[in-house]
Amino acid sequence: MSEPVRPAVFPGGRELFRLDPEVAHLNHGSFGAVPLPVREAQAALRARADADPDTFFIGVPERLAAARGRVAARLGADPDGLAFISNATEGANLALDAIPLADGDEILVTDHGYGTVVAAAARRAPLTTVALDPHLPDEDAVRETVLAALTPRTRVAVLDHISSPTARLIASPQLLTDLAERGVTTVVDGAHAPGMLADPLAGGADFWFGNLHKWGYAPPGSALFAAAPAHRDRVRPLVPSWEDGHGFPRSVENRATTDYTGWLAAPEGLDLLERLGAAEVRAHNSALAGHGADLLARIPGLTPLPYTDGLAMRTLRLPPGVAETQEAARALREELAARLRIRVLIWPWPGGGGIRICAQVYNRAEEYERLAAALGPFLAR
Structure with a gap:
């Protein structure tokens, strides 16, 4: 299987925010982040x-x-x-x-x-x-x-x-x-x-x-x-x-x-x-979210869900038995944050919950690669 093409870094995107550099903030859709x-x-x-x-x-x-x-x-x-x-x-x-x-x-x-x-x-x-x-x-x-x-x-x-x-x-x-x-x-x-x-x-x-x-x-x-x-x-x-x-x-x-x-x-x-170029921001964010989803789709048991073109979020179903209740989804979300220093949304669903990743101009391809490398072994424990 060929390696997916890494989207380029959005010029100056990370410098616009004061986010903790030790955390992969892949959950912009929940709370956003305020630029300087x-x-x-x-x-x-x-x-x-x-x-x-x-x-x-x-x-x-x-x-x-x-x-x-x-x-x-x-x-x-x-x-x-x-x-x-x-x-x-x-x-x-x-x-x-x-x-x-x-x-x-x-x-x-x-x-x-x-x-x-x-x-x-x-x-x-x-x-x-x-x-x-x-x-x-x-x-x-x-x-x-x-x-x-x-x-x-x-x-x-x-x-x-x-x-x-x-x-x-x-x-x-x-x-x-x-x-x-x-x-x-x-x-x-x-x-x-x-x-x-x-x-x-x-x-x-x-x-x-x-x-x-x-x-x-x-x-x-x-x-x-x-x-x-x-x-x-x-x-x-x-x-x-x-x-x-x-x-x-x-x-x-x-x-x-x-x-x-x-x-x-x-x-x-x-x-x-508008100053950043709204169309360019949307295209970048959509491509980066897609890159992350492609990486996660390689993990056994994760199934990508259909999505609407142009959106800056992607979701995948987790294996059966994982995050099927609100309590289990919340626990998995917080464990990923505490152990891996990665923020994503985990949502509950009967038969296997889901993981949602987001992309914003401050994100980089290596953050999704870090999630993909860690998530498979993490779920297999």
């Missing part, structure tokens, strides 16, 4: 807030509107339909609270959905859970499986844009169109979309939310919520504030004296992505 220029921008904002709190906080709504406009321009979004929020789970609750439901209505979710997002749906209505075989070959197979699970009572579908554990596209534009034609309101969890996808809001979902702190280089706690025009009047903040009278999006963004500096610095992350 964005950290510096946030620090400057905090200094301004500390120097003159009255002026800073009185001007927060206008500052947020300006930052939101910059983000919207980068993402091709309508700034009037966009709001800063803290995370995807908040976005799910905002969306589901804005959808009128009657007794007997049901919400469709998939078994790839993020746990707290699915929990938010379960608070509103009975769930229909679609079992998506991780080995489904393509987007059409995913779409057909979701549509086949609809019932006459399905009113809402909560779908991942890119699934967190299996790193594949689920809420494709065609699926969103098909659901709209059937009268189903669509709520899309785009946690991994901003920064990884060139057009993260494509498809026209009724509600969409996504994190900026993963692939958009923003500080932690920076996310977006988008609502189509027909729904905006019904969007209400989860906690009332003095800005409620202004309506969406301003009412959703107001958090009294919270730390707004992450949101205000978020445009700097997307600006940095």
Whole structure:
């Protein structure tokens, strides 16, 4: 078997971050990492807030509107339909609270959905859970499986844009169109979309939310919520504030004296992505993740899963009996971190869990080679 071609190092990528060089950080998709220029921008904002709190906080709504406009321009979004929020789970609750439901209505979710997002749906209505075989070959197979699970009572579908554990596209534009034609309101969890996808809001979902702190280089706690025009009047903040009278999006963004500096610095992350060359970053990250997956696929018992071209994450199934429960997956993840100094996502699944690797401009081919060399003997113990 020929050796896979090693992707080149992204010029200056590692120097943009202050990550522990002793750890192979192959799990960017879980928490992200903040580049130095964005950290510096946030620090400057905090200094301004500390120097003159009255002026800073009185001007927060206008500052947020300006930052939101910059983000919207980068993402091709309508700034009037966009709001800063803290995370995807908040976005799910905002969306589901804005959808009128009657007794007997049901919400469709998939078994790839993020746990707290699915929990938010379960608070509103009975769930229909679609079992998506991780080995489904393509987007059409995913779409057909979701549509086949609809019932006459399905009113809402909560779908991942890119699934967190299996790193594949689920809420494709065609699926969103098909659901709209059937009268189903669509709520899309785009946690991994901003920064990884060139057009993260494509498809026209009724509600969409996504994190900026993963692939958009923003500080932690920076996310977006988008609502189509027909729904905006019904969007209400989860906690009332003095800005409620202004309506969406301003009412959703107001958090009294919270730390707004992450949101205000978020445009700097997307600006940095553009300076680096967004297309070049995406191509590099996808190629590097693919290189890592090719190496891991050589380990006996590991099976690569189908993936969507261009994504910076890849997943493989682990052997039967490994990481089949949440507790076992967590234990394996932490043991890999403690013993091998490698960070990956291990996710549970009956019949054998999975391993997800990510790639970012700070990663290098040798980190995946180190994982591949160590993982086989580690699992065989």
